[in-house]
Amino acid sequence: MSYYPPPNTPPSTPPQHEPRGKVERLSQWMQTTTGLITAVSTLVVALTGLFTGAYVLFGKDAQQAPAGAGSAAPADSRASQPAAAKQSQGQGGQAVRNATQPGAPITIVLGYEIDLDSRDANWGIGTSVNGRDVHNSSRIDWNRDAAVTSGGPSYDACTRVTGYGTWSQKDRMEPGIEFCARTTEGRYAWVKFVSIADDGPVKLEVVTWEPTGA
Known part of the structure; x- marks a missing residue:
């Protein structure tokens, strides 16, 4: 096999x-x-x-910028349409001390300043204002301090807002930006920048309230 x-x-x-x-x-x-x-x-x-x-407010060390007469500059191409400043009482019934007229913002030329506590129609504008609150130079100097806000004038919002600083960089601000400012006499004010020129005038709408209990 x-x-x-x-x-x-x-x-x-x-x-x-x-x-x-x-x-x-x-x-x-x-x-x-x-x-x-x-x-x-x-x-x-x-x-x-x-x-x-927090991109607009930077400093806590406001410095007096050199005062100068300044002159009106050509209209800023970044200008926005101004909103009518409210003449009525703020939220919560807070009495208004002074306010710009609707469609008539206050103009601050370079080197000038205003007093937010003033009752005058021109807010006591000048180059050496006693008790001045807003100074227009290469930046915006707040004599006391201010913070960014939104939504129009509101006393209640200004009492609650945080992030207060003493100066603001103009080249980082856009027309329409709003601030709550604390004045030298202890009041709150709403300030809206209608137009901004880095080396020229700024136009503001303003409402200042009397303090609580006034």
């Missing part, structure tokens, strides 16, 4: 499987990385909003 040996067949190789523990660790690492990327993105967005809101 003839004998034929079986053909030489290579042994079969069992399928290779990735260890289960390694796959789980890779999945956990991917989830952790995704979570970190999301958290960093959220933080960047939050910080961007924070710095944007």
